Amino acid sequence: MSNSNKNNYSGTDLAVNYQLGFKKNKDQLLTTSYKYSNQANEQNTDAAYLT
Numbered sequence: 001m002s003n004s005n006k007n008n009y010s011g012t013d014l015a016v017n018y019q020l021g022f023k024k025n026k027d028q029l030l031t032t033s034y035k036y037s038n039q040a041n042e043q044n045t046d047a048a049y050l051t
Contacts, residue, residue, distance in 0.1 A: 012038040
């Protein structure tokens with residue numbers, strides 16, 4: 001019986017939101033948003049079963 005594993009997991013997440021209201025018109029808003037996401041995943045598995 002043999003077993004080999006290798007697991008690597010990584011993750012990055014960033015979110016920025018900005019909202020600006022105007023004095024002359026309170027119903028008017030300026031909104032900007034930015035989102036960044038980075039993921040990495042590596043998984044290696046070796047298995048041998050001898051009977």
